[in-house]
Amino acid sequence: MSGEVVELGSDVTDLKPGDKVISISFPTGGGLAEYAVAPASLTVARPPEVSAAEGASLPTAASTALQQLKAAGVSSFDGSGGSNGPRNVLVTAASGGVGHYAVQLAKLAGLHVTATCGARNLGFVRGLGADEVLDYKTPEGARLQSPSGRKYDAVMHCAPATPWSVFAPVLADEAPVVDVTPGIAAAAKSFLQKVTLAKQRLVPLLLIPRKEEMEWLADMTRQGKLKTVVDSRYPLSRAQEAWAKSIGGHATGKIVVEMGGEE
Structure with a gap:
């Protein structure tokens, strides 16, 4: 407020x-x-x-978007890209309240951003700085598949629950999916990944x-x-x-x- x-x-x-x-x-x-x-x-x-x-x-x-990126390993927002953090990131629901900040903050960090949104907002999200934009209703968008074929080092998930089977094929080896709308299934998946020491992992985010x-x-x-x-x-x-x-x-x-x- x-x-x-x-x-x-x-x-x-x-x-x-x-x-x-x-x-x-x-x-x-x-x-x-x-x-x-x-x-x-x-x-x-x-x-x-x-x-x-x-x-x-x-x-x-905006605080949620910032904490998402930090949870994904982004430590600098000076445009340098960060040598130890993610380079290629996905932002889902990128035209929404959290998502439109996440795109901008990722670009401030110097990251390559692929974003999903509805068809009517493709131009809007490009205007925020996204490098690649997907209509989530197309086959490629439903698969979260980068047009350039890039694997994602991290995902800022701002959309409703998505099965892990959709994320897994498009993630780099040690990529986190930072979820701002975690439910019981997401919490259970995250716990299971922790105990099995999975490298790709779901990270439920609770704003503090x-x-x-x-x-x-x-x-x-x-x-x-x-x-x-x-x-x-x-x-x-x-x-x-x-x-x-x-x-x-x-x-x-x-x-x-x-x-x-x-x-």
């Missing part, structure tokens, strides 16, 4: 009323209200160059927000190196419609609920 500080706890010394901030009430949520209580440990200043809508989108979706990452993402947005694409905006009175659209799984970028007021 993104907003303005109106009141502070007695131990908070690095903020003041009137400050524009970005925050997340983890793990309980609590952003769909005119007033919300947020922990100071997960609240950062919103730069003037970053809009309220952009700021509200960063703590969950970190203040320093939120600050870095806000700064990347301030510099214009990371952009938030807003699919649609809803007033608080229509928040239920926003949730329904989000659950439908076909948003391009982020869905934002606005309280009214300044950007």
Whole structure:
């Protein structure tokens, strides 16, 4: 969420009323209200160059994408590609809230990115920087098969559950599949791979927000190196419609609920 500080706890010394901030009430949520209580440990200043809508989108979706890439072994986002991390990565559901950040962050890391999305968003995902884009409804897209024949050193899986049998043929020897939507089957598969010491592995990701990452993402947005694409905006009175659209799984970028007021 993104907003303005109106009141502070007695131990908070690095903020003041009137400050524009970005925050997340983890793990309980609590952003769909005119007033919300947020922990100071997960609240950062919103730069003037970053809009309220952009700021509200960063703590969950962009943080998830960043942690996905880190879990896959990416340690630098300076464009160098990283000598010890992945070079060729796949981002599934690349036009969605998490996926559109994952593509951009992977390119900031200097990686070769193959991405999947629906046919209507092929151009959009290319515009984010993806090197190769697959329509997930085509035979090649369903197989997650890179047009250039590359094997993936890592997968940022932002789509619904996909059988491991689909991933295995397109993975390099020691590639992780970092899954942001893990279910019981994914957890069981991950555990089995650990006990059998499998080199290719499924990595369920559970977001743990970190203040320093939120600050870095806000700064990347301030510099214009990371952009938030807003699919649609809803007033608080229509928040239920926003949730329904989000659950439908076909948003391009982020869905934002606005309280009214300044950007």
